[in-house]
Amino acid sequence: MGEKVVEARGVSHAYVRKRPTLKDVSLDVAPGELVAIVGENGSGKTTLARHLNALIPLQEGELRVVGIDVRDAANVWELRRLCGMVFQNPENQFVSSVVGEDVAFGPKNFGAGEKDARLAASSALAAVGLEGLERRDVHALSGGQQQRVALAGVLASGPQVIVLDEATSMIDPRGRDELVRTVLAARSERGAAIIWITHDMELAARADRVVVMREGEVVAQGAPEDVLTDEDLLSSAGLEPPLVVRTWRVLQAAGAVLGPAPVTVEGLVSALCA
Amino acid sequence: MRVTLDGVTLAYEGAPGEKVRALDAVSLAVEGGVTGVMGQTGSGKSTLLEVMAGVLAPDAGRVLVDGRDASGGAGARLLAASVGLVLQLPERQFFESTVEREVGFGLLARGISTREVRRRSERALALMGLSLDELGGRSPFSLSGGQQRRVAIASVLALRPSLLLLDEPTAGLDPRARRACLEAIRAAAQEGATVVVASHDANALAAVCDCVVALEDGRVTLDGTTRELLGNAALMREHGLEGACAARAASALRRAGVAVSGAPLTAEELAAAIVAGRSS
């Protein structure tokens, strides 16, 4: 399948009487790809994410998600079924306080019968490691578990693209690690593309591709090894490189190491062991 | 200001008629500097801050402020007059129409002259990297997320609390706002305030704290200097927590057989530890 799951060409957007939040954004995402989008608050990341789900009307440019034009009103629900979103605040995305019912909400909306929706919910909960919690109260779960319930709600509809909008910023490190692990598993098992919007550079370092946004524009995109080691680029976007890169720079300056900077701890370990 | 918690226990109503202990016989003392409070969601961090602020009364145990009992009388008045509490997502407390009024609110309520209020607001905003002249007339609701957080923290800093308590001050902030926030926390401590920061963010705590306590199910399980705890990734992992990023990298390197000395907290320290490990 050579088709892209996201194809954005010259997408621009401005809220009423405000400066543009997106300026001429072009972006391709391949099936199964893990793309991290980084940038300061207000750089347009969230606006871009909402376009992918047709939650905001497209003003200018072309955008196809899973082959569906976001302007194609007749297919907007199919688009939303195939491209799911997990939001920042776990508390504000549940429609039912009962886990199983909440997870079944999506499939039901997309036309599944009561029984099929429940089956889809159960298998999605199993996929996020929460099997058997159908009857539990979502508010009794930890933040990390709540985000996995939200992820299950997305998985239950069988998406090809999953967008996570700062989904780890309000949960503790253990919950974050659980969520990251679950998302990566969903990607390798189901081949879904992941678009991860985050401030966490250590997380971005694990992506296939990093997209840097500044004031509504995509200012750079490429492999983490290229983008996250470019200090000037990152600082112009209000960001800073991962700790591993900063450590490498200090070592380089001291003449202790040679070669390109690694971006992950695993990369640092293998660079120093070599 | 010295705050001492002595066997503080606090419970709330839980499932079938039982009580859940949010804090269980917590004893600790803070005086000057920055103390970090770590722990998973639900471990009692926020409750601990509210007890220290005197807004939640413990079921058992005592809170002492400069040696005086804070549960009533002079101790309680002293605490109320000198504590500043920054809740999680403090920007959600905004109610005034302009940034100037929002930051000055607490000061005006204390009957401080308008001129002094303006001077202090200006200084508090400057500490957070913002300018009163630039933002003073704007609605706090119209600012960006990072600016809102900084205005909210400035509104507490303006009170010049001698005990400053912050709950997850950096959550959701981008790197620039996060840096401003951490610098302001340090600055407040340097001006003599006793600061307590509860956070999940090990790197933020490593950057500002002198010492750290860890809570687990309402009990203090670790209590030590920042380096002893956040610099020791293995120890933190044992307690289900996370060490500073540099310490985690050091621990991964050691597991792979690379000699790394000490307990690094920053990139510079990690690099120095790697160099030192090689030469030894």
Place this chain on the structure above:
Amino acid sequence: MRAPVGYVWADSPLHRMGVPAKLLGLLACVALVVWASAPLELLTVALVVALLVAASRVGWRAACRAAWGLRWFLAMVLAFNALLFSAADPLFSLGPLHLTAAGVAQGLRVVVRTLLVVVLGTLLTCTTRPQELVDGVRRLLRPLGRLGVPVEAAALAVGVTVQFVPTLLRESRQLMRAQALRCGDVASRGIVRRAASYVRLLVPMFVSALRRADELSLAMEARGYRLDGGAASVRGGEEE
């Protein structure tokens, strides 16, 4: 683990009662409260409510907690009515304020009615789990579905509202404590200060409720929710 806020674990006729019947009963009681206006009538209704509280086995404390939380508001209502209701036969006058017997009576009537309705509402939440409530609304409205009433949408709305209540309550309590600290007057009492603090609370609570509603509607839309079966309604969207 957090309990559903307000629910009191107990076994009583009210806990076991079917939710549709309970909801209808509540409506009937509220109607009684509205109908009653003479002191004797109000007293009778109060007696009925008291009997219900006793039968529910949730305890007087739990049943009156919400009403107690409104004490300052109710005191203000009473004062406004007593002083502003009428200018005829004042017992005492000060500028535009006239304390009248009719005003006091009117104020008391409003306060007692409010208290009774609040206690009835508390009884419902004390004896019904949120999810039972949602199912109850769905079952109660089902016959109306044939008349074109959007039953699912109504049940969903009730469900979403009840699940936000605990969060909003927790938020409001925390806000109140933090705001009091900012004024440096945790211990201060007095009606004027209380009134001012409610205003300082209302703005953030309102903003927060709107933000939650907005985020939730976005999440629901992203998960394919549509009120009608057809036309695409794409939201206007808003600032990140």
